[in-house]
Amino acid sequence: MKPLYYHNFDANDWFIVICILLSYAIAFRLPRAFPRPLTALVALFGITLAKSADHTLGIKPLDFYDTNEIPVFDAADLATWLLYPVAAYLFVYAYHRMRIRGLWHTAFILAGAIGAAGFELLCLAFHVFSYKEWTLAYSFVVYLVSQSLTIAFFRIAKRSYLAAKGRLRS
Template sequence: MFLPRRLFPFPVSLLIVLFGITVPKLFDATLAVPPFELYDINDYPKLELMDVALHLVYGPFAYFFIYGYARFRIRGPSTIAWIVCCSLLGVGIEWLGTLVGVYTHKNWNLLYSFFVYGCLQGLLLVFSRLWLRSWETTKKHA
């Protein structure tokens, strides 16, 4: 009812969601711990249940990022605009999270987040297109 109609085969959708959950977690596991310790997630430097719940939000965000890209048939220079807009949305959500204490930035700046989001979203676009192409090729040969 509230979810968009399905545009992707289930295995590709699953890969998109897993990418959205796994890659940010890898970044956090690298940047939020010694020797870097650029930020804390939630109230405490140690992993909590709420941290896990927070990371599960990234999966649907990744799916809706790719869904919007496909649904609105974004191509060419509009792709950059789509990535910039979605990165700004991500930074806005992170900024709100900082205000309510979800994130504690130490040696981190939201501008860094903008560039990280942009790079990861570009990477997700490349991978999702490869996954879809691979799925279509596999279906033709099956």
């Protein structure tokens, strides 16, 4: 196994560290909205979905973009993985707390995709991503799909959790 490569700590690394600290600080300061098992499932789903997309689109044979400054997996790439679970949690948290219903689902997912694309634009400015044959418009579509899947997963997991909890009480 090759050792984990690391380069000089620079602006994009600081950007990642600051994003990690801020996002987790926000997440841990929020009042708990749903049970811990559901939180863990949402976080796990978020990282699984994101890494599946990254490994499908960001490596050969497609290889549309690189994460961070070099096309080799390094410690900074590993650090970016910490952002995916908390992003999924915060997205689902907002969805749950806002009690999104009906046609507002579409508006919420659209707003989430716009916010995610805006954050990716900021990531591009700090060289967290380097596009090869990719555009922000493609990312926007991926965000629409992934956030729709995340909401669907949360709704199914929540329903299953509540049903199982009800059966346990009987």
